[in-house]
Amino acid sequence: MSLRQRSTLNHTLGPGSHRVLAAVRVLSFIVLACGAIRVEALAADAPAAQSLAQKSGCFKCHSVDKKKDGPALRDTAAKYKDKADAQEKLIYHVTSGEKVKFEDGHEEEHKKVKTSDPNQTKNLVDWILSLQGGTRY
Numbered sequence: 429m430s431l432r433q434r435s436t437l438n439h440t441l442g443p444g445s446h447r448v449l450a451a452v453r454v455l456s457f458i459v460l461a462c463g464a465i466r467v468e469a470l471a472a473d474a475p476a477a478q479s480l481a482q483k484s485g486c487f488k489c490h491s492v493d494k495k496k497d498g499p500a501l502r503d504t505a506a507k508y509k510d511k512a513d514a515q516e517k518l519i520y521h522v523t524s525g526e527k528v529k530f531e532d533g534h535e536e537e538h539k540k541v542k543t544s545d546p547n548q549t550k551n552l553v554d555w556i557l558s559l560q561g562g563t564r565y
């Protein structure tokens with residue numbers, strides 16, 4: 429390889445590969461930043477969830493840590509832990525008015541959330557599923 433050829437090669441590979449590296453760095457930064465935003469979006473907004481539950485009358489039959497007419501919500505989180513369709517099931521549960529059985533054996537339509545915004549319902553369900561310290565029953 430003549431000196432002249434080598435310097436042309438250096439010229440094309442050298443600065444060029446730096447540019448590629450810089451692009452890779454910028455890209456990985458963007459990917460990482462998006463990842464961080466996604467994690468933020470997945471975490472439930474607890475105050476908003478509780479206020480929707482309050483407004484919808486959920487706490488008449490549920491509390492976070494004690495069984496009332498309905499199960500303690502953290503026990504529901506434990507029951508659905510590791511279940512892939514947990515969110516979908518609970519969204520259906522709190523929006524469909526499906527029949528539920530009470531301990532005395534009577535059945536009635538389960539209460540629906542008082543919102544027409546699917547994101548608020550999803551947030552409430554995500555909050556319920558995020559509750560810690562429950563026991564499976």
Ligand code: HEC
Binds near residue numbers: 481484518530552
């Ligand atoms: C009149 C009482 C009552 C009200 C009000 C009520 N629930 Fe329930 N809920 C129940 C009962 C009873 C069950 C148990 C159903 C069963 O095990 O079949 C239940 C079950 C649940 C479950 C567990 C479902 C499952 O698949 O394990 C969740 C979550 C839940 N309710 C959320 C809510 C939310 C959110 C609200 C407010 C929109 C609400 N509940 C209002 C009585 C109530």
